[in-house]
Amino acid sequence: MTGDVAVLGAGMHPWGKWGRSFVEYGTVAARAALADAGIGWQEVQSVVGADTVRGGYPGYVAGATFAQALGWQGARVTSVYAACASGAQAVNTARAQILSGMADVALVVGADAAPKGFFAPVGGDRPDDPDWLRFRVLGATNPAYFGLYARRRMALYGDTVEDFGQVKVKNAAAGALNPNARYRRAVTAEDVAASAVVADPLRLLDICATSDGAAALVLCSMEFARRHGAANPVRIRAVSTVTPTFPKAVLDLPDIATDSTVAVAPSPDSFRASIAGAAYEEAGVGPGDLSLAEVYDLSTALELEWYEDIGLCGTGEGAKLVQEGATALGGRIPVNASGGLASFGEAVPAQAIAQVCELTWQLRGTAGERQVPGARVGLTANQGLFGHGSSVIAVR
Amino acid sequence: MVAGWFTVDTDQEDFRLLGTRCSACASVFFPRQDAFCRNPACQGGEPAEVPLSKRGRVWSYTDSRYRPPAPYMSDPAVAWVPYTLVAVELAAEGIVVLGQAAPGLTTADLVVGMEVEVVPGVLHEDAETAWTTWHWQPVPAAPAEVRS
Ligand SMILES: [Zn+2]
Numbered sequence: 001m002t003g004d005v006a007v008l009g010a011g012m013h014p015w016g017k018w019g020r021s022f023v024e025y026g027t028v029a030a031r032a033a034l035a036d037a038g039i040g041w042q043e044v045q046s047v048v049g050a051d052t053v054r055g056g057y058p059g060y061v062a063g064a065t066f067a068q069a070l071g072w073q074g075a076r077v078t079s080v081y082a083a084c085a086s087g088a089q090a091v092n093t094a095r096a097q098i099l100s101g102m103a104d105v106a107l108v109v110g111a112d113a114a115p116k117g118f119f120a121p122v123g124g125d126r127p128d129d130p131d132w133l134r135f136r137v138l139g140a141t142n143p144a145y146f147g148l149y150a151r152r153r154m155a156l157y158g159d160t161v162e163d164f165g166q167v168k169v170k171n172a173a174a175g176a177l178n179p180n181a182r183y184r185r186a187v188t189a190e191d192v193a194a195s196a197v198v199a200d201p202l203r204l205l206d207i208c209a210t211s212d213g214a215a216a217l218v219l220c221s222m223e224f225a226r227r228h229g230a231a232n233p234v235r236i237r238a239v240s241t242v243t244p245t246f247p248k249a250v251l252d253l254p255d256i257a258t259d260s261t262v263a264v265a266p267s268p269d270s271f272r273a274s275i276a277g278a279a280y281e282e283a284g285v286g287p288g289d290l291s292l293a294e295v296y297d298l299s300t301a302l303e304l305e306w307y308e309d310i311g312l313c314g315t316g317e318g319a320k321l322v323q324e325g326a327t328a329l330g331g332r333i334p335v336n337a338s339g340g341l342a343s344f345g346e347a348v349p350a351q352a353i354a355q356v357c358e359l360t361w362q363l364r365g366t367a368g369e370r371q372v373p374g375a376r377v378g379l380t381a382n383q384g385l386f387g388h389g390s391s392v393i394a395v396r
Numbered sequence: 397m398v399a400g401w402f403t404v405d406t407d408q409e410d411f412r413l414l415g416t417r418c419s420a421c422a423s424v425f426f427p428r429q430d431a432f433c434r435n436p437a438c439q440g441g442e443p444a445e446v447p448l449s450k451r452g453r454v455w456s457y458t459d460s461r462y463r464p465p466a467p468y469m470s471d472p473a474v475a476w477v478p479y480t481l482v483a484v485e486l487a488a489e490g491i492v493v494l495g496q497a498a499p500g501l502t503t504a505d506l507v508v509g510m511e512v513e514v515v516p517g518v519l520h521e522d523a524e525t526a527w528t529t530w531h532w533q534p535v536p537a538a539p540a541e542v543r544s
Binding site: 135137149200263 | 398418421422423424425426427434435436437438455456457458459460461462464465466467468469470479481483489490491492493494495496503507508509519529
């Protein structure tokens with residue numbers, strides 16, 4: 001396909017609470033990706049950073065910060081902010097530059113040093129910001145929304161808290177095999193059930209933590225890859241960055257209310273389903289072609305919803321997949337072979353890039369103990385606050 | 397809390413959330429959308445303030461067992477008492493509206509699909525100010541009809 005770009009290198013800084021600057025994390029990940037690609041930083045023609053807030057600086061920074069840390073060398077620079085979809089937009093920006101001929105090789109970096117506890121909006125009185133409003137008026141944290149989705153699934157489909165717990169057990173087992181994961185300990189159903197309730201019906205171990213971490217990719221044209229001895233590289237075949245369609249009829253972060261369905265009937269597909277749908281359409285593949293998927297498991301219950309949204313099963317059938325072990329390592333369609341956010345935690349600008357790193361290693365067959373045998377096609381799915389879609393399909 | 401989101405100086409009977417309705421396509425917006433219509437198929441009509449339905453049905457619910465961060469207002473010196481959050485479907489407007497449940501209600505008191513109504517409430521108060529808000533509470537069962 002003419003639309004392919006090659007993944008020449010992938011790298012991470014291990015995730016955790018390390019107490020250092022996001023610049024350090026991003027630089028470590030970038031150097032790892034460059035070493036993996038076998039090219040020098042000075043060969044990079046474009047650097048794309050997924051943004052984070054720099055302490056003391058009232059704004060978002062990334063691309064130039066990493067370029068400065070690696071040593072100014074005059075590369076084209078871009079910084080993108082799209083909340084949790086920042087990484088996917090960074091990948092997409094680099095891809096667009098490569099496909100348009102603006103650059104042969106680009107470095108994509110995302111890194112963050114996350115605050116402890118709940119995510120909160122930046123300070124000040126900002127009643128024009130829906131994210132500020134939901135905290136101010138309702139105290140509605142991210143886990144509160146995850147709790148609403150979980151309870152809704154229980155009412156509609158008969159999901160149980162035990163089903164939710166099984167997702168954590170599965171992801172922790174995979175994460176235990178991943179040297180970049182923050183949590184590398186097996187978790188039992190009893191552990192989940194014994195953890196404190198955060199937002200009924202979800203418990204502490206149902207909800208992902210915040211973490212520090214970084215991930216980076218070296219993307220290049222197929223021609224550049226050939227010249228660098230990569231005749232059959234992992235290829236990015238699709239990047240979906242779709243927005244929702246009106247009326248968005250499912251309550252979603254950070255909104256206090258849904259769009260009205262009075263004038264226009266809602267789409268039969270949810271926003272999350274449309275994110276993956278656009279990626280499938282662009283790649284010319286379907287759910288049946290997938291070898292594995294990395295989905296955005298902010299909560300255990302949300303992972304079950306993604307199974308349905310990326311087409312692994314019908315609506316309401318997600319819990320059955322985890323019960324059958326289909327989505328575990330060794331199952332029919334492993335989901336979150338990396339361990340997912342359950343094992344990594346959230347480092348917002350890095351996580352969509354980290355998902356692509358995992359696909360890269362899996363499709364190369366170098367994922368070690370968590371390798372999905374014979375992986376050929378992988379999909380990532382993620383969603384950024386305020387209506388940012390994010391899905392990447394990579395093939396080998 | 398935020399100007400114009402609900403009626404003020406009304407008794408519990410007449411208390412309503414306030415949204416806007418587009419004069420061209422009839423889409424309802426909450427929180428109010430006074431500047432434009434967000435329906436992409438709409439050429440854009442004048443938004444007019446409209447009281448929302450008093451009653452709706454529970455879409456889902458949860459609670460907050462840990463104190464939320466600022467800008468939520470709570471006194472860190474006072475022990476945390478979880479509150480319940482309810483998302484409520486309003487049939488006439490075709491929207492789901494999130495809100496806190498009336499004080500004392502727990503998730504054990506709620507069921508998806510049950511009928512609730514909006515009532516005035518207090519979000520936070522200090523020596524000078526009481527910040528008012530809306531709460532959802534189950535519709536009281538109709539009293540048994542007395543036959544004479
Ligand atoms: Zn309109």
